[in-house]
Amino acid sequence: MTDSTEDRIEELRRIIEYHNHRYYIEAAPEISDLEFDRLMLELRDLEQRHPERITPSSPTRRVGGGPIEGFRSVPHPVPMLSIENTYNEEEVREFDGRIRRLLEGAAPRYIVEQKIDGVSASLLYENGLFSLGLTRGDGARGDDITHNLRTVRDIPLRLIGSPPPVLEVRGEVYMTHSELSRLNRLQAEAGERVFANCRNATAGSLKLLDPRQSSRRNLRFFAHSEGRLVGLGLSSHLEFLERVRAFGIPAVPHGGIFDSIDGALAWCADALESREGLDYETDGLVIKIDGFAQRERLGATSKSPRWVIALKVELWQAETRVLDIRVQVGKGGTLTPVAELETVEIAGTRVSRVSLHNADEIARKDIRIGDHVVVEKAGKIIPHVVRVELEKRTGTELPYLFPTECPVCRGEVGRDEGGVYIRCLNPSCPAQLKERVRYLASRKALDIEGLGPALIDQLVDRGLVSSLTDIYALTARQLEGLERMGEKSAQNLVEAVRASKGRGLERVLAGLGIRHIGERNARLLAGEFGDIRSLTEATEERLAAIGGIGPVVAESVYRFFRSRAGRDIVRELGRHGVDLTAGSGAARPREHEEFRDRTFVVTGTLSRHGRAEMEALIRKLGGKTTSAVSRKTDFVVAGRDPGGKLEKARVLGVRVLDEEEFERMAGLSGAPVPGEPAGDGD
Ligand SMILES: [Zn+2]
CATH class of the missing domain: 3.40.50.10190 (BRCT domain)
Known part of the structure; x- marks a missing residue:
């Protein structure tokens, strides 16, 4: 064999590994599938002619290995300890307290990662080549599953760049929800067992003896921990994750570094709220000390390291059917699809409808009317559809066609700036108006007792309220004519509306339905400006400069108060005597003994x-x-x-x-x- 052939084989392997990475990990392929196949074909051809050049780390070997006889047990070079788990924040704070005591005054730096619900594995790279893959086993010894891990496209057989002589990476092998749906359908068609969840499917796939079978399972991998490292010279976990990523191994998604446990826990709360958007299962967050020097000082107990804790979330899943999909029109005109479910009990709560959020989510999960679905509830967060049980499809399920007009006012609809949500573009859409009145009257805004959804429907449908501020012009006589509305309750409502005028700027702002303005931002704005006039006159730059506001919120606020609709609302609120001052600070009047309850x-x-x-x-x-x-x-x-x-x-x-x-x-x-x-x- 000539040197140039040898060079070409090496070159092809590198090119293929690179494009593999672009395709599977970056999801940004640079060449077509056809071009990719040509490269593979050329490599396979050269290897066939020069079998002495075939190595286990060649991309052609991913699915080429034959079945193994059984699993070999291999000791871990560094034991794989388990980590401490908790389900409540209080114990995370105790963990922080222990760490602070042990560090004797040095400030801990935390890093928070998603906790992927899969199967732990360790990958050993020697001189950049994947040489051994083990399960966690009992922590001291694991099973050799190299043959199956080679088939995981996320796991590079050869690292990119200049890897160290020895790199042992630990992480989680997992399966996506969409892959599980697909796999279960194939399993059912073949008369084989379907898997209850992603983790079971992953574990089952890694136990297969024949790698050709596991290669069809499309497993994925996220690196999250250090094993044995030689010649890397790292001092922190964040550096490790960044290096690992640079070598071509996907690193677990994380929230960066936090100087306090409060910051870390706040990120945890956000991450748990948004886990629904992920196509893989997470069952909590992992909070770790970032610096290796601090980790060393903290050490380990016999069971687990002292520098890490998992904040887990309780997960409950249940199976049910989608009876129908309907669209609701929200206060900003957003058309939100909602699945009507066959009522199912999850963790003591009866669930009969779940939001499907938007058209893209329905398409991504391929949810159809009549589908059997798995619904999940995580902690106290509202339930959502995890995946469709494709294996139960009968062919009678109906794909959902997103409405091309507003289901309430028949008005034109359009995608918003982000391109994700579809909105009714009719500014006087009654559905939007109802939602906005409901929002303004809600407890966290103006808290108008008695102004509930059924009454709001009547007010809007009968034309008594055709703009938000019309509620202030309602008279007892008008109200008396409505269903379930006597003289007394009509008077009470007029009184409640009147009383709500004095809640102050913060509550008014929280109730106007300005995009991105909820209770928190309303408080910031009211505190900063003190009255509506200063707020409406503020420039976008001035708004964006407020701590905690930022450019997106600033733009939304600025646009609202410059819009005709926004100016009309402010003028009308003032005309009706709604208090538009923040009511705090020395210059403004405070509650006064002489006035209280008079x-x-x-x-x-x-x-x-x-x-x-x-x-x-x-x-x-x-x-x-x-x-x-x-x-x-x-x-x-x-x-x-x-x-x-x-x-x-x-x-x-x-x-x-x-x-x-x-x-x-x-x-x-x-x-x-x-x-x-x-x-x-x-
Ligand atoms: Zn509409």
């Missing part, structure tokens, strides 16, 4: 305040406002031309204040509060 009636024309503004101020100070004077009225604030209400106040002996007296009482000027009622009770 009932006020404002009448006549005031010179320094609008009537609605005056009422908002009273509510802010802790008082209540009504429109009619009665024996329950504590004060009447009278401006010019007060009319009959002043008369009645005098008759009932209710204390009457003019504007100036009111201001003194509210602490808006320095003078003492008036002492005597104005009326004399005659």
Whole structure:
């Protein structure tokens, strides 16, 4: 054989390994499948003509090995210890406390990783070539599963770059949900057993003696731990993960470095919320000390290292059927598909519907009406569909066709900027309006008691509410005509709407349905600007500069207040006397003893305040406002031309204040509060 043939064989192996990596790991192929096959063909051909050049790490050997007789037990060079598990945050904080004591004042640095629910394995690379793959076994010895691990496309047979003489990488072999669906269908067709979950399927596949069988299982791999390392000179886990990735091995997704356990736990909470978007199973998070020097100081107990803990999440799965898929229109016009399920009990909760989020999710999971699906609940997070049981398809299932118009108003729909969600583009879509009113009235926003979904439906359907702020114009008489609405409840509702005007800027902002503005961001904005005017006048740069806001939220807020709809809402809220100030800080009025639980009636024309503004101020100070004077009225604030209400106040002996007296009482000027009622009770 000539040197050039030898060179070409080596070159082909490198090129193929590279494109394999681009295809399977980066999911960004640079050449077509046909070109890839040509390279493989050329290599296979050269190897056939020069069998003495065939090595176990050649890409042609991935599926080429014959079945093995049985599993050989091999000792681990470094024992594979188990890690401490917990299901609650409190124990993670105790873990942090122990670490701080052991480190005697040195600050721990944590790294948090996804905990992949698969099967642990160790991969040994010698001079860059994959030479041995073991199961965890009992931690001291594992089974040699090299023949099966070679078939895992994620696992490079030859490392990229300049690898060290010895590199032992530990990680998790796993199967994706979509692969499990596919595999189970094939298993059922062949009359073989179907697997209950991804982990069982992975374990079953790794125990196969014939690698040709396991190669059809499309297993995947994530590296997460160090085994024996020679000649790498690393000082931290993060460096390790980055190096491993550079060598071509996929590293487990992680949240980076955290200087406090609070930061680490916050990332855990977010990661658990978003695990539904993953096509693989995770059963928690792993929190590790990042630096090797700190790890060494902490050491290990007989069972597990002291520098790592897994925060697991309880997972429950159940099987059910999709009876129908319907679309709901949200407050921003988003069309959200929801699966109506045959009711199933999961961890004590009856589940009969789950959100499918968007059209892409339905397509990705290939969910059809009539499908048998596996629904999962993780901890306290709402359940979701994990996968379809393809093996149970009968052919009668119907693919879901996403509506091309709004199911409520028949308006035009379009994809949003992100391209993921489909929205109704009609700004006066009643479905959106209902959702927005519901949102504004909700507990975390204006908390309007009695303004529930059934009533909102009637208000919008009958045209009594055709914009968000119309709720403030509702009268008891209008409400009395509605279903299940008596005189008393109508009055109560009008009163509740009125009372909600005094909740302050933060709660109003939280309820307007501005994209990205929930309770937290509303609090930040209200605290920063103090009143609606400063907020609406803020530039996008100014908004983005607020700690915790950032450019995406800033743009959304800026656009809302510059939009015609946004300006209309602000103007109308002001006109109806809704308090649009933050109500904290020395310059603004606070609750006042004189006002608390006292009932006020404002009448006549005031010179320094609008009537609605005056009422908002009273509510802010802790008082209540009504429109009619009665024996329950504590004060009447009278401006010019007060009319009959002043008369009645005098008759009932209710204390009457003019504007100036009111201001003194509210602490808006320095003078003492008036002492005597104005009326004399005659
Ligand atoms: Zn619509």
